[in-house]
Amino acid sequence: MEFADIRKAMVDGLGHPDYEDLEPFETVPGTVVVFFMDIRGFTKLSIALDNQELIRILQAITVASILSIKSFNGHIAEFTGDGIMAYFGGRRPTSEQDAVSALMAAGYMMREIKGPVNSMLSKNGDETVRVGMGLEFGNVLWTRIGLPETNQVKPISEVTFVAGKNSSHTKSWEVLLGKNIAEWVPEQFKEKAEAYKFQKENKDYTYDRYMFNWESFNTQLDTNQVWLEWLLKNKKLPAITPLIMSSNGSISTSAGNSSGPRPLKDQPFFRG
Amino acid sequence: MKWHELDKTRLVLEFERIKKFYPSFQICKDEDNIAWEGAVSLIPEGINEPPLRIRIILGEGFPVVAPKIKPISPEIPEEVWGHQWHRWEDGYLCYVKPHLWKVVYHITDIIEKAEMWYFNYLAYKHKLVDKMPDSGFAIL
Numbered sequence A: 001m002e003f004a005d006i007r008k009a010m011v012d013g014l015g016h017p018d019y020e021d022l023e024p025f026e027t028v029p030g031t032v033v034v035f036f037m038d039i040r041g042f043t044k045l046s047i048a049l050d051n052q053e054l055i056r057i058l059q060a061i062t063v064a065s066i067l068s069i070k071s072f073n074g075h076i077a078e079f080t081g082d083g084i085m086a087y088f089g090g091r092r093p094t095s096e097q098d099a100v101s102a103l104m105a106a107g108y109m110m111r112e113i114k115g116p117v118n119s120m121l122s123k124n125g126d127e128t129v130r131v132g133m134g135l136e137f138g139n140v141l142w143t144r145i146g147l148p149e150t151n152q153v154k155p156i157s158e159v160t161f162v163a164g165k166n167s168s169h170t171k172s173w174e175v176l177l178g179k180n181i182a183e184w185v186p187e188q189f190k191e192k193a194e195a196y197k198f199q200k201e202n203k204d205y206t207y208d209r210y211m212f213n214w215e216s217f218n219t220q221l222d223t224n225q226v227w228l229e230w231l232l233k234n235k236k237l238p239a240i241t242p243l244i245m246s247s248n249g250s251i252s253t254s255a256g257n258s259s260g261p262r263p264l265k266d267q268p269f270f271r272g
Numbered sequence B: 001m002k003w004h005e006l007d008k009t010r011l012v013l014e015f016e017r018i019k020k021f022y023p024s025f026q027i028c029k030d031e032d033n034i035a036w037e038g039a040v041s042l043i044p045e046g047i048n049e050p051p052l053r054i055r056i057i058l059g060e061g062f063p064v065v066a067p068k069i070k071p072i073s074p075e076i077p078e079e080v081w082g083h084q085w086h087r088w089e090d091g092y093l094c095y096v097k098p099h100l101w102k103v104v105y106h107i108t109d110i111i112e113k114a115e116m117w118y119f120n121y122l123a124y125k126h127k128l129v130d131k132m133p134d135s136g137f138a139i140l
Helices: A003-012 A044-047 A050-071 A097-125 A159-171 A179-184 A214-233 B006-021 B107-124
Strands: A027-039 A074-077 A082-086 A133-148 A150-156 A175-178 A188-198 A205-214 A243-245 A251-255 B028-032 B032-039 B052-058 B070-075
Touching: A003 A150, A027 A050, A027 A097, A027 A150, A027 A159, A044 A050, A050 A074, A050 A082, A050 A097, A074 B070, A082 A097, A082 B032, A082 B107, A097 A179, A097 A214, A133 A159, A133 A179, A133 B052, A150 A159, A159 A205, A175 A179, A175 B070, A179 A205, A179 B032, B006 B107, B032 B107, B070 B107
Parallel strands: A133 A175
Antiparallel strands: A027 A082, A027 A133, A074 A082, A133 A150, A175 A205, A188 A205, A243 A251, B028 B032, B032 B052, B052 B070
């Protein structure tokens, strides 16, 4: 990486420090918890409010998000316009501690935005906001997307997109968990939510999701943090079959390549 | 900076795989791009046609963007393009829908697919089948 790039990365602080050395097109398998937060109804606010007020709202939410994510050892991936995307976990396999941190950040951020941030906005005469969040954990393929001169490090897999979709599907003050992270969250802090369903090429797909009961989680955290952390760290994250990069550069799961891409010879030709 | 300067390992990997599985294909340049040239020769039985010489061109975006396959000889008529021929208007063969291309596919996979394309093309051209199949080999 050029010095200018390093300096830029230090200044904007976005992305993931463990993958800053990725070259364009290079891929590294990993696991991560992906976190999204969206301000609900922000398009409507953007039409109804003047730009100065929009900036004050965005700044308040963004600062609260950065401080929350960083205080729980997460990494801000990017500002999405009306929210943020963040990662918990690094080059090593994602640990229960990473997942605990992600839940704590979600609960903390909800409380901060609902309480002090909105109070401050209201006190200044600005519109208050409502937010929703989405989380998922699993395998990703880290890569640097773009061209050599314009690019960004991204974790690519359904994990990223499910977390993003979850966030956009929430109502105000809801946190929607993907099935992988939800499997690990204790029953008392989750409720089954509507699955994400779609159809592609006549095949039905269903992705289970759960609502995170962050208020109950926060209450436990306030009253008995030691017990809660013990409970969470003693429950193993679901075993996600790791992605393995072989010496010939192909990527597969250790259980075989049944979930890998369809061979090129079996892919259709252009279909108009 | 070119993709192969950023990812020399991938270049070596592709080179070694082609040398092993398709030794008749030779590395070459197509304008500023790295390419491999060679012939695919899977021809339906009973048809007298020469092998198709092709050039697989690895553009700036490889391996994120799929390489292009340029037919060299015999010449494929300009008007032979569109969905029914699985060929782009600019003459390149269409061997995979662009969004279905994966970074883990190799040039050897493309050669295999080009073999399939030529077989299907000849089968259709000689009216052994009533359309080029959307996937797989034409069943004669």
